[in-house]
Amino acid sequence: MTVHVLLTADNHLDPSAVQYGPKRFERKRDFQRCFEILVNFALENKPDILLIGGDFYDGILPGNPTRAFVAEQFKPLHEKNIKTILVSGHHDTPRSVEQGASPLAVHARSGHVYFIQEQRPTSKKFNFGSETVNVTGMSLNPSLPADADPLAGHEISQDGDINIFLTHYPIEGFDGYFGQEVHIQKSSIPRNLQLFASGHLHNHQRKMINGTPVIYPGSTERVSFNEESERKGFVWLELDKTGIVQQEFHPTPARPMETLEFRVAGDGSLTRQIEEALEKRIDDEKILRVRVHGKVTLDQLSTYKRSALYTYAQDKFFHIEFDEEQLNVLTMVPLESLPKTTPLQELDRTFQNLLEKTGDQERPLVQEAWKLTVAKLQEEGVG
Known part of the structure; x- marks a missing residue:
């Protein structure tokens, strides 16, 4: 049996x-x-x-x-x-x-x-x-x-x-x-x-x-x-x-889910490029994730309108979401490197700025705090 x-x-x-x-x-x-x-x-x-x-x-x-x-x-x-x-x-x-x-x-x-x-x-x-x-x-x-x-x-x-x-x-x-x-x-x-x-x-x-x-x-x-x-x-x-x-x-008739990998190519409106890619996958039963990849200038980024894409897709898919973690912005302005300092130098700078704003009555207290903080850091081996 x-x-x-x-x-x-x-x-x-x-x-x-x-x-x-x-x-x-x-x-x-x-x-x-x-x-x-x-x-x-x-x-x-x-x-x-x-x-x-x-x-x-x-x-x-x-x-x-x-x-x-x-x-x-x-x-x-x-x-x-x-x-x-x-x-x-x-x-x-x-x-x-x-x-x-x-x-x-x-x-x-x-x-x-x-x-x-x-x-x-x-x-x-x-x-x-x-x-x-x-x-x-x-x-x-x-x-x-x-x-x-x-x-x-x-x-x-x-x-x-x-x-x-x-x-x-x-x-x-x-x-x-x-x-x-x-x-x-x-x-x-x-x-x-x-x-x-x-x-x-x-x-x-x-x-x-x-x-x-x-x-x-x-x-x-x-x-x-x-x-x-x-x-x-x-x-x-x-x-x-x-x-x-x-x-x-x-x-079972599980709802379809799909990821669209969209890589930025060439100039032109990013919003329009993504809309063209979405047109090939229209399915009002589908849950779609769009992952946007690539490097763009600030001018190109200004053509990316997520709100417009949501409006465009709302009756074409059951649900859509966008992932822009891999979308990187190119900058034409070089970043200046910060000056190399030590923790004690930064501490000295902080207390010096504080002393400039401190009245005569509080000045001895701030100086004592500065001295004790430096001593404590030096005890811990901080240079």
Whole structure:
């Protein structure tokens, strides 16, 4: 007998989206729409288990409209007897007592989902026909030191017919793992599990480690321009005692994001040059970033009107932003080098200027302060 599992993570529901201005709520809806597609897929295909690997919410205080939307999604899954199991990640785990409980705990209290909020491996067992599925979950622990391995020293239960581990951490060896953060080492991956699933890395990836298939489903919507070339979606799995029998990646309609690298070339209006480049990429569904590169004179720079570009692009793209960090201005006026002085010389100059503005009564006090300051600097070896 096979067990059907739907795997997702990093849904990031209810992001701030303040940078999108009047389209803020439409951008928030993008994230809901992608999750809604996953739920509709689940209702149609009826998996035994839905696994959600952390960062379900983008923060620990999602708005009430989003909470209500999520409750409406979880209820029909529960009514179809789909077991929904969640752990929390970097965004939806409280980092202090003052921040209270994870918003996932509210949904768990409804009885519609199972939230494994423990920050150590914790198991839940489910029976599907003749098979016992043991799901071990571990939510993120934000208090671990940067060099910690959250699985170090823990025994992982494998007393089910099918054993699954669910968490939210970077794992050594995957794209997006940089090493300078809390992470799970390859050697800590339990041997011969049927599935080890994790959230945190937004790009869908799979590797075999210690005889265990390790999967990141990736995020369901693009969160940043780092993800503009990545496919977004969720994973359908069929498992038996031997491991993964079948695996399918199902894409979601994530909003397109693109970076336009614009390099200044020749004379003429910079604004008009950029408008001509934008005309070739018009798409009112797209989020576009324009990175402007090159060296310009002050006269050329005066032809760069960002406000005019925003006006030009407002109905041609969903959103546009400009990055001018690599735009350098040439100056025809040579910069004069400053005279070389020592700290004590600068101190003397400062106190001399101060004495010129000081009255007779305060002059002895300023002179004494000057003397003590010089002595202190000399004690510290400052010349």
